[in-house]
Amino acid sequence: MASYKALVKDVIKKADILLEVIDARFPDETRNSEVEREIIRLNKPFIIVINKSDLVSREKLEKTKARLSRIAPVIFVSSKDRSGTTMLRHQILESASMKGKDILVGTLGYPNVGKSSVINGVTGRHRASTSPVSGHTKGVQHVDAGSRIMFIDTPGVIPFDEKDEYLQGLLGIKDVTHLKDHVGAALKIIEKVLAENRTGLESFYNITIENETSYDVLELIGKECNFLQRKGEVDETRTATRIINDWQNGLLLV
Ligand SMILES: Nc1nc2c(ncn2[C@@H]2O[C@H](COP(=O)(O)OP(=O)(O)OP(=O)(O)O)[C@@H](O)[C@H]2O)c(=O)[nH]1
Ligand SMILES: [Mg+2]
Structure with missing residues (x-):
């Protein structure tokens, strides 16, 4: 997938703030240093969203949070249980620090980590389409979350070593x-x-x-x-x- 880098770069450039969505069961495997470097290079605020937190113990979540908090604000979310989503909304408003203006929130992450589900969790409605089959979100989509927040949903385009x-x-x-x-x-x-x-x-x-x-x-x-x-x-x-x-x-x- 040759154009993935262009797509990710474009989203990073356009967004006011980025969410890096990772899977609570595999925090390290689902982080992407290239994406983080590009966000930092463009000086954009970002939040690490640990999704699927219902699938790991609280103890493990806290450990991961403590470790990753050195890099960016960390919020754990379960889109399934609808937990952490209000906290995430607050963190978006705080990190973006754009008083009175609309905030464009780019959502990035590996396939199937739950990017679209996190957006739905924050909007409180099923606005972004989700699926257990990865590669579900096709192309970049805008999702209006109300109260000044607009999400950019992206396909899980970060490439994997296909061999793995x-x-x-x-x-x-x-x-x-x-x-x-x-x-x-x-x-x-x-x-x-x-x-x-x-x-x-x-x-x-x-x-x-x-x-x-x-x-x-x-x-x-x-x-x-x-x-x-x-x-x-x-x-x-x-x-x-x-x-x-x-x-x-x-x-x-x-
Ligand atoms: N247990 C659990 N499952 C979740 C959670 N969030 C998402 N899922 C499931 O994970 C799968 C993928 O969710 P999506 O939101 O479509 O993931 P995505 O990152 O948008 O995927 P692509 O668009 O294919 O890249 C779905 O089967 C969701 O039901 C969560 O917090 N907990
Ligand atoms: Mg999706």
């Missing part, structure tokens, strides 16, 4: 029908949840994990779900598909 299919699975950029290696993607999800919320994984799938590898855990889940083949061994693709869907639907917390 696992990361695309984790971030929900590719859904299960577009992933080639289901088992590989599911193992990455298991590794992430094992490391960050092992008991949550155990209780969600009703399994007990001792010292198993991520592959063993996949097998345990397959057995518990009764996803077996004729000879009785676990149907690993079916199990992997279930895990990817559970993760991408926000059922597994970290």
Whole structure:
């Protein structure tokens, strides 16, 4: 996607203030230093919006916030639960410090992090179209949020290393029908949840994990779900598909 840089630059140039929307589960992977540098270069205020905060523990959120607050004001939001959106509106008005004038707010971030959902959260209405399938927002769109705030919604255009299919699975950029290696993607999800919320994984799938590898855990889940083949061994693709869907639907917390 050759024109993405031009689009992002153009939005940064036009906007009075930028929101960098990141996924609470992957704050580092979904930040983009190139975008941040360009914002800083043009001397525009920006806010880091940690979205999907309903999917991580409060403790983790606070840690991420403390770390990122050195860079810019940080607000955590759950567009799903409608939390943090009033705070974000206030922060936009404060950071923009444009008394009485209309404020153009550019919204940037990776595909599927919830840019359009954050805009809807702040406007209080479903004005920006959203979808579980990434690449949903096509082209730049303006969304009037009332009380002087106008958003620019953008497509998730920050490019990924296309080769990193696992990361695309984790971030929900590719859904299960577009992933080639289901088992590989599911193992990455298991590794992430094992490391960050092992008991949550155990209780969600009703399994007990001792010292198993991520592959063993996949097998345990397959057995518990009764996803077996004729000879009785676990149907690993079916199990992997279930895990990817559970993760991408926000059922597994970290
Ligand atoms: N659990 C949870 N899911 C969310 C939240 N915000 C958005 N989502 C979900 O994440 C998916 C993507 O949301 P969008 O708002 O379309 O994301 P986007 O960044 O605009 O995506 P593109 O336009 O495709 O780049 C949808 O399935 C939303 O329901 C949130 O705060 N919590
Ligand atoms: Mg969108």
